[in-house]
Amino acid sequence: MPPAAGATMLSRHLFTRRHVVKGGATAVAAATAVSSSARAPTVDDHQPMITGVVFEDRSGSGMRQPDDPGIAGVLVSNGRDVVRTDSGGRYTLPVDDETIIFAIKPAGYSMPVDQSVMLPRFYYIHQPRGTPEHLRLRERGIEPTGPLPGSVDFALKKAHEPHRFDVMLFTDPHADSAAAIDYIRTDVVNALVGTKAAFGMTLGDLMSDDLSFCCRYNRVIGRIGIPWYNISGNHDLNFEAPDRKYSRETFKRIFGPDYYAFEYGGALFLMLDNVDYLGNGRYQGRFGERQLAFVSEVLRETPANRLVIAAMHIPLRTYLDPHDPTLNTSDGSELLKILGSRPAVSFSGHTHTTEHYYLGHDSRDAQNLPHHHHVLTALSGSWWSGPFDHRGVAVADSPDGNPNGFHVLSIDGNRYTTRFHSAKESERRQVRIVLGCEPHGERTTIDSDFHMGMFFGSPIPQDMVCATDVIVNVFDGGPRTTVEYRIDGFKSVRMKPGRRTDPFVREVFARNAATKKPWAKAELCSHIWTARLPADLKVGTHCIMVRVVDEYGREHHDRLCLEVIGRRAARTTMHG
Ligand SMILES: [Zn+2]
Numbered sequence: 253m254p255p256a257a258g259a260t261m262l263s264r265h266l267f268t269r270r271h272v273v274k275g276g277a278t279a280v281a282a283a284t285a286v287s288s289s290a291r292a293p294t295v296d297d298h299q300p301m302i303t304g305v306v307f308e309d310r311s312g313s314g315m316r317q318p319d320d321p322g323i324a325g326v327l328v329s330n331g332r333d334v335v336r337t338d339s340g341g342r343y344t345l346p347v348d349d350e351t352i353i354f355a356i357k358p359a360g361y362s363m364p365v366d367q368s369v370m371l372p373r374f375y376y377i378h379q380p381r382g383t384p385e386h387l388r389l390r391e392r393g394i395e396p397t398g399p400l401p402g403s404v405d406f407a408l409k410k411a412h413e414p415h416r417f418d419v420m421l422f423t424d425p426h427a428d429s430a431a432a433i434d435y436i437r438t439d440v441v442n443a444l445v446g447t448k449a450a451f452g453m454t455l456g457d458l459m460s461d462d463l464s465f466c467c468r469y470n471r472v473i474g475r476i477g478i479p480w481y482n483i484s485g486n487h488d489l490n491f492e493a494p495d496r497k498y499s500r501e502t503f504k505r506i507f508g509p510d511y512y513a514f515e516y517g518g519a520l521f522l523m524l525d526n527v528d529y530l531g532n533g534r535y536q537g538r539f540g541e542r543q544l545a546f547v548s549e550v551l552r553e554t555p556a557n558r559l560v561i562a563a564m565h566i567p568l569r570t571y572l573d574p575h576d577p578t579l580n581t582s583d584g585s586e587l588l589k590i591l592g593s594r595p596a597v598s599f600s601g602h603t604h605t606t607e608h609y610y611l612g613h614d615s616r617d618a619q620n621l622p623h624h625h626h627v628l629t630a631l632s633g634s635w636w637s638g639p640f641d642h643r644g645v646a647v648a649d650s651p652d653g654n655p656n657g658f659h660v661l662s663i664d665g666n667r668y669t670t671r672f673h674s675a676k677e678s679e680r681r682q683v684r685i686v687l688g689c690e691p692h693g694e695r696t697t698i699d700s701d702f703h704m705g706m707f708f709g710s711p712i713p714q715d716m717v718c719a720t721d722v723i724v725n726v727f728d729g730g731p732r733t734t735v736e737y738r739i740d741g742f743k744s745v746r747m748k749p750g751r752r753t754d755p756f757v758r759e760v761f762a763r764n765a766a767t768k769k770p771w772a773k774a775e776l777c778s779h780i781w782t783a784r785l786p787a788d789l790k791v792g793t794h795c796i797m798v799r800v801v802d803e804y805g806r807e808h809h810d811r812l813c814l815e816v817i818g819r820r821a822a823r824t825t826m827h828g
Contacts, residue, residue: 293333293346302330302378302404303344306337306355309407314364316405323408327356327553331509332542334549347400351378352504355406356550357514362411363479369470370480375508376404383501389490391463393501413450413517420444420452420478421659421670423565423601424485424630427469428460432636435645437472439675440631440658444476449660450516451478455601455628456485456527456565460635463488463502470506481514482507485565485602486527486535486578496540499529511543513550519663520554522547524564526581537566537581544583548590559666560591562598568611568625570603571751571778579603584611588623595666597624599659604630605652606672607778608730608803629654629672629727638767639760641676646767648675652777653684653725653754669804672728682808684725685737685798687785688755689716707756709814717816718787722747724798724810725754729779732803737783739796739814747781754780791818 306326311317322341327334330345330353337343345353354375357363363374378400383393422440427433454473459465473480484503493499500510510525524547528538539547551560568584570576579602581587587598588611606629610622633648633656640646648656655674662669673679686707703710712720722737724747729735735747753774761768793815800808 293335299346300400301344302347302353302400303342304404305341306406306408307341309409314407326358327550329354329356329546332546334546334553336553347378349380352509353378353404354509354512359413359515359517360411361408364407365479369474370478371470371507372479372481374406377504383498387492387498389492389501391490391502392505393490394505415517416664417517418449419661420447420449421599421628421661422452422631423455423628424457424604424632425454426457426460426632426635427465428462433465433468433472435636438643439645441472441476446477449478451481452476453481453563455563455599456483457487457601458482460487466506481523483523483525483563483565484510484527489529491533493529494531496529517663518665519559519561522560522562524562526564526566536577539583539587544586544590547587551590556594557666559663559668560594560596562596564598564600566602567600567627568598569609570607570627572603572605572775591623597626597668599626599628601628601630603627604650605775606654606728626670628659629657631658632656634772635769637769637772639764649757649760651772651775653757654727682727683798683800683810684756685796685810685812686723686756687720688723689720704759709812711815711817713819714791714816717785717789720785721782722785722796723755724781725777726779726781726800730803734801735781735798737796737798739786740794742786745783747783749781751776751778752780753777789816791816
């Protein structure tokens, strides 16, 4: 079980435990004087210190050899303080008995990756007593790590990192069963094996409370073949913990620190944890002061023109309920203040809806552009709700109508774009067009006279045309998206955005209650556009052409053939 080997494997292969210091406090504190060039953390005389070297692993052994030079200027952190290695590659940091020390990978270097699961190994867990036994965690936590090593060293290799690169963005895979891991493999992983993306990340809810699926899940994701970074969601926790402190023991054992950072190319990635566990299964969206201090320290050491990408599980904000503490981040504005006017974008998941925000800054600094916060589509869509397609994979359309899928972040210097990829449709399918007519409002029961083809252009009588809407769900649309449609000889019609449920997914959920997760329901969609058909549309077969311009100025096109017939059929209402 490769990930389970976590801390033990790390100490064996990636770190050299040289000169285990007895009574380490004084012995190592002496090293502080020659340590980091960055601001030294304030410590009292009795604070234990940890020291080590970040070195260039020329031999590839993971263990420092005589010819392996130290690397100067690398950031190393204990989760609060951030220091730079000195000219010999050495750092010194204060620790307590539950600290994870990690290196912040600098651009132009690669970190060791556990090849069986493609998880980066950039940390050392110092928890001499391990996870407290009295917590009786259902899933194994951290084994006792022994005394503080004399030197915790981090291996890096030189690597070519272009300034233009792609990153795969996953969120909410919700591997809640063996079948769900089958879906992830068949629906997503197979097509991505051999991708040219530099690395990938998953923004939490890898699991669905049962952490025992984690090993198989990691092995499947690992087959994509690129380093994969993870943060935990509210379904990846040790719920037996009384509060936040011990709620990530299993996650840490497998993945390392709950929040961290690394550089790639010209960009800085902040992998943040805003699931503040309150005990008894409850949680709220909050970073907390210690984590925000860490972010401040990292940014203090980061050039102001560098693109910053912040990843988290719970959105900074969601329209679903802006006042629900489990769906929004209470100290999100503090993060925005720290980011200031830097070029930055942030990503989250959690809500299983796709959303875009351009958030203002509390400082009201005219220099500050709105901050783009992007809530990503869940990989599991509707938590892998059915029906099942011909491969036996859950169709899993999201509550806001998006197909389940993921996003690709493309970075070029300090600029970025994102692109949505449906797991089941070709990359070119960025919208779904349906026809709707709701003379009696939204239905809540299945109408046996209705069939799904009516959404997609089945013959409608001419006298119903004036009451029929064209409804376009732009899967990754937001406030900066524009949508228009044109039909045959008519002029283009600018379509109106509006929050409503997607009638297509409402119908899918209503028709497939037996294979639907009981909590899945159609939610208001923030990326749906509507316009009426022209009332004088003649009898005949027509083609509705939809043109979308997304926030990055890219055009997307789709079409729908529509048949208009002369007389009212026996079936007279369509459903939207
Ligand atoms: Zn979640």
